[in-house]
Amino acid sequence: MSFSSSAPSATIKELLMGFCLGVANIIPGVSGGTFLLVFGIYERVFLILNQINKNFVLKCLKLVFACFMHPVQGVKNFYAFFKENGFFFLFKLAAGTAVAILALSSLMKYLLLHHFCVTYSFFFGLILVSIIIPVKMLKRFDARAVLCLLAGVGITVWVSAMVNPYDKIKMKSDYLSRIFQVQGASAAGLDASMPESGKIASTVQGYSPEDYLYIAFCGAIAISATILPGVSGSLVLILMGTYFDVISAISELKSFHWETFVFLGIFGLGVIFGGLMFARLVSFVLYRCYNATMAFLGGLMVGSLYALWPFKETVLMAQQYVKQAGEIICLDNVAVQTNINVLPTKDDPVIAAFVFFVLGGIIMMLFVRKEAG
DSSP states (O other), X not given: OOOOOOOHHHHHHHHHHHHHHHHHHHSTTOOHHHHHHHTTOHHHHHHHHTXXXXXXXXXXXXXXXXXXXXXXXXXXXXXXXXXXXXXXXHHHHHHHHHHHHHHHHHHHHHHHHHOHHHHHHHHHHHHHHHXXXXXXXXXXXXXXXXXXXXXXXXXXXXXXXXXOHHHHHHHHHHHHHXXXXXXXXXXXXXXXXXXXXXXEEESOOOOOHHHHHHHHHHHHHHHHXXXXXXXXXXXXXXXXXXXXXXXXXXXXXXXOOHHHHHHHHHHHHHHHHHHHHHHHHHHHHXXXXXXXXXXXXXXXXXXXXXXXXXXXXEEEEEEEEEEETTEEEEEEEEEEEEXXXXXXXTTSOXXXXXXXXXXXXXXXXXXXXXXXX
């Protein structure tokens, strides 16, 4: 079976498709799997990924070894093998995806920090309409499908209610504060008192070992969700409380701080592991329990509306320690959104929130109609 495609126009098209996948992956509510369906490459991607097994790895190792023994011919054989099996196609998709994520991460971080309500309203509209996708993919809506749908709703609401962003932010701030205090106490002749707001407290960026393990796990789960039509990997990261951490780290790559690269590298390893492991599992589950799986996915998306309600109870932190460009910064009087939904007040941008909610719904409806066509 050959997946090769060498025309320059095909390369540009595949890079653009990858860029669209990157946009989908960074915006909660937009599914990368849905874009694969829209572009008509869903099955092709899975066929390529499902080739990766023990024999494939051994073949790659032999080709790499041959490159050292006979460089010219070895590189030609390596190139021909990967091109024939479609992996250059995947590489072009991945390159376009990476460009989109790098380009949009800083914008997404800014929107969440300074326009939280309006941004979540846009996400809410995207997801509300995207629920149509798994519903339309149901073959029948029987009692089993209803139970699976309700299970998906219940699990998502429960996770959203249990994961409070304020608790996570407070715990990380306390962790960074302890780093500063330990360094201040151990440095002879230095004052370990609390720094002024906005001043550098430490030059050490603090990720705990638990952070690394958890972000690898989140990467594996997020990519597993991304490859399913109608399910957003970014939404999964929001539910797991790591979306802002990931886009913040991506936006800070320009600082060239080594620990940011380590953090994203471990996240990437989780993504690779999850993609390889779950590609076959997802194919198996969809084949054996297609209708129940689609109903469950629809339930996850319905339940996620609870997490994406744009109006949240806000808690004011007197002092917050954050990581920024490889430094630990102390901020005063920071407003942090919790996971407690509230009704909008007169101080909230209700009109702007409604406009962006409608805009998100319209954009997703265009993709839904494109997929149906």
